[in-house]
Amino acid sequence: PRTPTRRPFASRLSYSPHAPSPPTMAAVINFMSVDAQLPLSEGANVDYKSSEGFKKAAAALVPAFASAVCDYAVEVPAGTSHVNVMATSFSRATIKINGTPGNMSCVDIRGTTSIAITLEEGGAVVSTYTLVPKMLATGAANAEVIMHEKPAVAAAPVHGHSHDGGKTECTADHGEKAAAPAHGHSHDGGKT
Numbered sequence: 001p002r003t004p005t006r007r008p009f010a011s012r013l014s015y016s017p018h019a020p021s022p023p024t025m026a027a028v029i030n031f032m033s034v035d036a037q038l039p040l041s042e043g044a045n046v047d048y049k050s051s052e053g054f055k056k057a058a059a060a061l062v063p064a065f066a067s068a069v070c071d072y073a074v075e076v077p078a079g080t081s082h083v084n085v086m087a088t089s090f091s092r093a094t095i096k097i098n099g100t101p102g103n104m105s106c107v108d109i110r111g112t113t114s115i116a117i118t119l120e121e122g123g124a125v126v127s128t129y130t131l132v133p134k135m136l137a138t139g140a141a142n143a144e145v146i147m148h149e150k151p152a153v154a155a156a157p158v159h160g161h162s163h164d165g166g167k168t169e170c171t172a173d174h175g176e177k178a179a180a181p182a183h184g185h186s187h188d189g190g191k192t
Contacts, residue, residue, distance in 0.1 A: 026126035027093035027119040028067040034059040034074050034131070037082040037106065038140060046082050046106070053147035057140030059083060061131075074115070074131045077140035082106050083133060085115060093119035093126060109133040 037046045038055040046054035057080070062073040074083055085097050086104045096118045097105035107115050115131040162169050 027091035029087045030090045031088040032065045033086045035084045036076040036080040038079045055143035057143040070129045073134045075134050093121050
């Protein structure tokens with residue numbers, strides 16, 4: 001192990017010349033958090049489009065997060081299908097989580113052996129952090145239920161026009177296969 005030594009009257013910490021140099025990384029993650037997402041019922045999904053919601057539970061990085069550590073296990077409760085990952089870097093590097101740009105991503109871990117978090121500068125990867133999901137034997141007793149709020153769908157107008165200034169909606173069928181208009185007007189410039 002490296003042994004830090006302090007030079008007399010020196011204002012910075014240095015390393016012994018006999019110890020290996022500390023690793024240097026062009027960019028680091030300064031903050032990382034994870035949580036587990038479980039379906040509301042067995043075999044259900046957690047995504048916004050096809051589910052009503054999900055259960056959010058604690059997940060743990062092992063070892064505890066430190067910028068210089070690049071490999072972690074992510075301990076999740078039994079039944080977890082997705083891990084929500086958030087990573088922040090104070091560098092100018094672009095963060096990608098499993099290839100998706102951005103500092104937050106929900107990753108499906110069913111059949112996944114690892115989650116890669118890369119930092120890129122100028123299109124080149126300068127740092128990589130790896131998370132390996134580890135399913136625990138116990139479930140999430142204190143999981144919080146999160147319901148997806150879906151906006152109400154407005155009813156579509158039945159026909160959308162009137163012939164008397166909006167007082168009475170027209171109920172005539174003006175489609176291609178409809179008989180010729182029986183109420184004295186056309187929608188094609190008077191051709192029919």
